[in-house]
Amino acid sequence: MRTGSVTRAGPHYGRPMTAIEVRSESESRALRGIKWSRDPADVLPAWVADMDLVPPAFARDAVADLARLGDFGYSRHHTEHLPELFAEWQARHHGWSPDPAEVVVFNDVLHAIAQSIHLLTDPGDGIVLLTPIYPPFLKALDGGFRRLVDVPLDPDGWRLDPERLAAAIDDRTSAILLCSPHNPTGRVFDAEERAAIARVVVEHDLLLISDEVWGDLVHPEARHRPMADLGRDLDGDLGNQLAARTITISAASKTFNLAGLRCAVAHVGSKPLARRLAALPPHALGAVGSPGAAAAGACWTVGHEWLASARSFLTDRRDQLAKRLEDDLPAAGYQLAEATYLAWIDLGPYDVGPEPQEWLLERARVALSPGGDFGPGGAGFVRLNTATSPELLDRILDRMATALAAV
Numbered sequence: 001m002r003t004g005s006v007t008r009a010g011p012h013y014g015r016p017m018t019a020i021e022v023r024s025e026s027e028s029r030a031l032r033g034i035k036w037s038r039d040p041a042d043v044l045p046a047w048v049a050d051m052d053l054v055p056p057a058f059a060r061d062a063v064a065d066l067a068r069l070g071d072f073g074y075s076r077h078h079t080e081h082l083p084e085l086f087a088e089w090q091a092r093h094h095g096w097s098p099d100p101a102e103v104v105v106f107n108d109v110l111h112a113i114a115q116s117i118h119l120l121t122d123p124g125d126g127i128v129l130l131t132p133i134y135p136p137f138l139k140a141l142d143g144g145f146r147r148l149v150d151v152p153l154d155p156d157g158w159r160l161d162p163e164r165l166a167a168a169i170d171d172r173t174s175a176i177l178l179c180s181p182h183n184p185t186g187r188v189f190d191a192e193e194r195a196a197i198a199r200v201v202v203e204h205d206l207l208l209i210s211d212e213v214w215g216d217l218v219h220p221e222a223r224h225r226p227m228a229d230l231g232r233d234l235d236g237d238l239g240n241q242l243a244a245r246t247i248t249i250s251a252a253s254k255t256f257n258l259a260g261l262r263c264a265v266a267h268v269g270s271k272p273l274a275r276r277l278a279a280l281p282p283h284a285l286g287a288v289g290s291p292g293a294a295a296a297g298a299c300w301t302v303g304h305e306w307l308a309s310a311r312s313f314l315t316d317r318r319d320q321l322a323k324r325l326e327d328d329l330p331a332a333g334y335q336l337a338e339a340t341y342l343a344w345i346d347l348g349p350y351d352v353g354p355e356p357q358e359w360l361l362e363r364a365r366v367a368l369s370p371g372g373d374f375g376p377g378g379a380g381f382v383r384l385n386t387a388t389s390p391e392l393l394d395r396i397l398d399r400m401a402t403a404l405a406a407v
């Protein structure tokens, strides 16, 4: 286990912990977060991307230490270590060694995305999205008066078609907003797809905004590769040229179940973007609260073993879901996710309308995310969050299977 500069600088992050704890239904219902409190008490929620795993003890301790001391004054203490801790985490888990001096701390992932779009693209510019896509990406464009350049993934395997991507770019296209690994499909883009993105970005001098918040939660058969670190994978200087046009955004929020704490980081490889960010008044970057920064710092310092346990737990849930769909919902379309704890499921064959989640909420009392929110082509799909106990996942699937068997 590393101790390193953070220990030297003061904060103590406790001992690593490997055991995964999953909340029971009654423990989850006692929480005030939106996942378990939005719907009536007879509904089982599997929608928003919060896990039913208890966040690790070292993250809770980091917040509890601040609370115990009442250490709530203005503070830079935890925030200023995050760039270095993020860089060390990336090096250990993904083989990428970003320069901490190029890492900026943001309040959340979408904040970094919004600033990048605002600072480096103009109203009317086209921004590429690979649809279906995490719904706030679509909103990120509307709010900034940017134009959607829709590049649908191929529904047979959710692959990126390089020709479709190249053909979609026009001279007012200025950025690709990439979700890698991909929410909702769980794809981990392979070498060919990554190279296709790199070629288009460099050829058209685009900004690549690479949201890699799911990068740690990859199943064993896939490997996440940061887009800013493709130097050794790509021919010639293409990787370096790509890195010089990329902002990589990440957080501890998905990996360690900390979304309510609001803290993210971005590695800004694009010099024009870095210059514009540096010129902003500090308040335009926001200021992360010390609990979020302390928890993220703890996770990136001692979270290695916990992550290994969480990944194995989540792979078991994914496999459980795949088996249950095959056995009990055989008409549902599902392609095994390579990453995330999300399942993108086509319920079109059951013919319960374009919004199957509404039908299922009413008849099965399960709450799923509506496919239509994920952009063009999402009608008839649902997104199901599998990060719960095996028992609850079975109950959710029992309810769906019973209701859908009746149609």
Ligand SMILES: Cc1ncc(COP(=O)(O)O)c(C=O)c1O
Pocket: 049, 107, 108, 109, 110, 134, 179, 183, 211, 213, 251, 253, 254, 259, 263, 264
């Ligand atoms: C692709 C993607 N980006 C960003 C976020 C939001 O992350 P945060 O709220 O931690 O900033 C999510 C949440 O599910 C996500 O799936």
